[in-house]
Amino acid sequence: MKNNNEILSISLLTISVFIFISLIQFDVRYNLSDIYDLLFLGYNKDISYPITGPLGASISALLKKYFLGNGSFVICSIIAMYSYLLFTKKNYTDKKYKILTIYQLLFGLWLAIFFAWRQENLSSTSGLIGLLFHNFLQGTISNFLYVLMPTSLLILALGIFNFSLHDLSKRTFHYTKTIFLKTKNIINNFSKKNDSVISFHKKNNTVEEFEAPEVNKQKPIKEESEISKIEEPPNHDDDIIIEEEESINETDIDTINQSDYDKYKLPSSDLLNDPIEITNSLSEQDLKQKATNLVHALETFGVQGEVIRISPGPVITLFEIEPAEGVRVNKFTTLADDLARVMQAQRIRIIAPIPGSRSVGVELPNENPQIVYLKSILNSEQYADSKSKLTIAIGKTTTGNAFTIELDKLPHLLVAGATGAGKSVCINTIIMSILYKAKPDEVKFVLIDPKKLELSTYKQLVGYHLITSPNLDEYVMTTAENAVGILDAAINEMERRFSVFADAGVRNIAEYHQKQMDNNLEKIPYVVVLIDELADLMMTSSRAIEDPITRLAQKARAVGIHLVVATQRPSVDVITGLIKSNFPARISFQVSSRVDSRTIIDQMGAEKLLGKGDMLFLEPGSASPVRLHNAFVTLEEIEKVLTHINTQPKPDEIKLPEVKNHTINTESTSINSDHDELLKDAAFLVIETGQASVSLLQRRFRIGYSRAGRLIDELESMGIVSGHSGSKAREVLVDQSYIQNIFDS
Numbered sequence: 001m002k003n004n005n006e007i008l009s010i011s012l013l014t015i016s017v018f019i020f021i022s023l024i025q026f027d028v029r030y031n032l033s034d035i036y037d038l039l040f041l042g043y044n045k046d047i048s049y050p051i052t053g054p055l056g057a058s059i060s061a062l063l064k065k066y067f068l069g070n071g072s073f074v075i076c077s078i079i080a081m082y083s084y085l086l087f088t089k090k091n092y093t094d095k096k097y098k099i100l101t102i103y104q105l106l107f108g109l110w111l112a113i114f115f116a117w118r119q120e121n122l123s124s125t126s127g128l129i130g131l132l133f134h135n136f137l138q139g140t141i142s143n144f145l146y147v148l149m150p151t152s153l154l155i156l157a158l159g160i161f162n163f164s165l166h167d168l169s170k171r172t173f174h175y176t177k178t179i180f181l182k183t184k185n186i187i188n189n190f191s192k193k194n195d196s197v198i199s200f201h202k203k204n205n206t207v208e209e210f211e212a213p214e215v216n217k218q219k220p221i222k223e224e225s226e227i228s229k230i231e232e233p234p235n236h237d238d239d240i241i242i243e244e245e246e247s248i249n250e251t252d253i254d255t256i257n258q259s260d261y262d263k264y265k266l267p268s269s270d271l272l273n274d275p276i277e278i279t280n281s282l283s284e285q286d287l288k289q290k291a292t293n294l295v296h297a298l299e300t301f302g303v304q305g306e307v308i309r310i311s312p313g314p315v316i317t318l319f320e321i322e323p324a325e326g327v328r329v330n331k332f333t334t335l336a337d338d339l340a341r342v343m344q345a346q347r348i349r350i351i352a353p354i355p356g357s358r359s360v361g362v363e364l365p366n367e368n369p370q371i372v373y374l375k376s377i378l379n380s381e382q383y384a385d386s387k388s389k390l391t392i393a394i395g396k397t398t399t400g401n402a403f404t405i406e407l408d409k410l411p412h413l414l415v416a417g418a419t420g421a422g423k424s425v426c427i428n429t430i431i432m433s434i435l436y437k438a439k440p441d442e443v444k445f446v447l448i449d450p451k452k453l454e455l456s457t458y459k460q461l462v463g464y465h466l467i468t469s470p471n472l473d474e475y476v477m478t479t480a481e482n483a484v485g486i487l488d489a490a491i492n493e494m495e496r497r498f499s500v501f502a503d504a505g506v507r508n509i510a511e512y513h514q515k516q517m518d519n520n521l522e523k524i525p526y527v528v529v530l531i532d533e534l535a536d537l538m539m540t541s542s543r544a545i546e547d548p549i550t551r552l553a554q555k556a557r558a559v560g561i562h563l564v565v566a567t568q569r570p571s572v573d574v575i576t577g578l579i580k581s582n583f584p585a586r587i588s589f590q591v592s593s594r595v596d597s598r599t600i601i602d603q604m605g606a607e608k609l610l611g612k613g614d615m616l617f618l619e620p621g622s623a624s625p626v627r628l629h630n631a632f633v634t635l636e637e638i639e640k641v642l643t644h645i646n647t648q649p650k651p652d653e654i655k656l657p658e659v660k661n662h663t664i665n666t667e668s669t670s671i672n673s674d675h676d677e678l679l680k681d682a683a684f685l686v687i688e689t690g691q692a693s694v695s696l697l698q699r700r701f702r703i704g705y706s707r708a709g710r711l712i713d714e715l716e717s718m719g720i721v722s723g724h725s726g727s728k729a730r731e732v733l734v735d736q737s738y739i740q741n742i743f744d745s
């Protein structure tokens with residue numbers, strides 16, 4: 001059931017109110033056996049029961065007489081606390097709530113001992129336990145009880161309300177000192193005015209006096225209070241704007257899905273785990289103190305600035321700092337590692353400057369980061385209200401709001417990051433988001449998984465969302481031959497769709513679907529080609545893989561074929577210039593170096609991410625990436641969704657056009673026996689210089705144009721340099737180890 005937590009929460013709140021009313025209306029005539037007497041001996045007319053009946057009378061007698069007396073009211077507060085935690089979906093198993101429960105029970109015991117101490121041992125107000133503890137303390141420490149009771153009450157107050165006596169005394173001293181200094185300044189100013197009035201009257205009532213030369217006059221010495229007033233730096237804490245963490249506008253994705261489809265039922269969000277809310281433990285005062293520490297840390301390195309805004313989020317907190325006059329923003333970027341050390345942070349990312357503002361952003365990781373659950377993003381208005389079948393519930397922004405992207409508008413996506421940074425979870429998030437939005441006859445998947453592990457779970461989608469070619473023996477491609485074959489089949493399908501769209505008189509798949517509703521046309525679904533590890537395929541057969549990926553990326557968006565390519569090795573020999581130029585939308589998870597970050601998103605910053613789903617998303621046409629926190633989905637949740645899909649009716653299966661079987665020619669990079677004797681030297685030369693041109697070989701080896709041109713052609717045929725592209729220089733596609741392996745083999 002979807003609202004189990006809410007049902008349990010309301011039940012606990014009802015029990016708490018029931019016990020509270022029973023305790024309020026307690027009568028000394030109530031006994032624990034009242035409910036037994038009612039059931040077996042009949043109703044007792046001499047006793048007026050509370051509105052909770054004999055059961056409430058028995059419970060109140062048990063708690064008042066045999067438990068903690070008036071201190072038993074803490075039972076109501078404890079039950080109500082857990083009711084609130086369940087209703088707000090907070091982590092009620094957290095250690096701090098268990099400690100708070102113990103403090104409340106101890107406070108109830110304190111009340112029981114207090115009433116036994118002050119009200120002559122009446123068991124109805126102190127309870128049996130309170131009476132026993134009081135007699136024990138009275139017999140062991142006697143009058144020291146007068147000291148123990150207020151001291152223990154203070155300790156319980158510190159534990160329950162979580163405040164510090166030291167901080168309280170420090171603030172009290174600070175406010176007292178401030179009031180004293182202000183009062184002293186007022187008195188000094190008032191006395192100065194009186195002295196000036198008296199001296200003025202004296203001057204008018206006396207005879208002319210001899211004036212001393214101007215040279216001997218000295219400026220009056222400023223009083224100590226004025227000096228301290230001038231030297232004391234202004235307090236800007238009150239001017240800092242602290243924004244609240246944004247909350248997701250929730251809706252019910254299940255209601256929307258049920259209203260749209262009849263026979264095929266889309267998966268329910270009940271199959272996913274409920275999000276556990278972890279609130280930020282930092283108060284407004286703590287955030288201001290952190291801002292003060294950050295400004296002080298910058299000043300120690302000679303950078304002046306002022307915090308003007310604080311934006312807390314689920315994983316990081318953004319501090320916007322306005323630099324002082326004449327401070328250059330590049331001074332901030334060089335201090336990232338030093339600030340991380342001073343602020344005791346894992347990593348700090350600096351945005352210098354924040355686009356569209358005068359301030360510099362410093363992103364500090366939270367002490368208790370939240371986990372972004374996929375269920376909360378799927379139930380957001382951004383995802384539920386999106387009409388696109390390729391809507392992806394990617395995660396949350398740094399301020400806590402839901403963030404979704406539409407794959408058909410990107411139109412292709414490149415995902416890269418180091419091992420363990422969250423790339424595989426992102427792939428699962430993309431697939432699950434589409435499964436919650438589209439039926440099997442609306443979106444098809446082409447899955448390529450050279451590692452044979454990550455996407456093997458989705459083999460259960462055979463007959464539903466998976467599509468293949470008739471002459472291929474698997475639905476999730478795991479070999480390089482099948483990968484090349486399915487990509488060529490996708491190219492053939494692309495060309496076929498261009499002909500169908502031309503006959504229908506439409507320009508793209510959206511117009512075709514609109515026209516299909518009014519005419520009896522062929523049903524054409526979206527196709528998402530998902531490659532989980534590009535690096536392995538490129539190492540096996542770079543040219544055979546790069547060419548079809550490039551063709552699909554350049555032309556396939558109009559006919560509804562979209563690419564999602566992921567790799568854990570973002571180097572230039574994997575993400576080549578030709579591939580990169582056709583993927584304007586890119587996601588970068590944490591990487592190991594600045595070079596890798598530049599390779600993915602054309603700028604530094606990805607090396608400062610925190611891992612575990614922390615990402616930078618570069619939108620098409622945008623110069624600066626957006627920091628996001630990827631939604632988390634477990635393998636157990638995926639299995640539940642796939643099991644649900646397998647219970648639904650299967651649509652008519654469609655397949656991609658058949659293509660000839662491919663055999664990857666591994667000898668394409670081998671060296672012919674009649675190769676030029678300078679070929680090896682030329683290969684190492686272009687690796688060292690990072691460029692390849694005929695004129696370069698002519699100058700270095702003192703050879704003619706024809707021979708240098710033949711060397712360049714041989715390097716291109718071996719896959720060492722890129723092909724000719726007009727006036728642009730050829731790119732070097734491999735590294736030195738690759739050259740060494742070729743010539744040593």
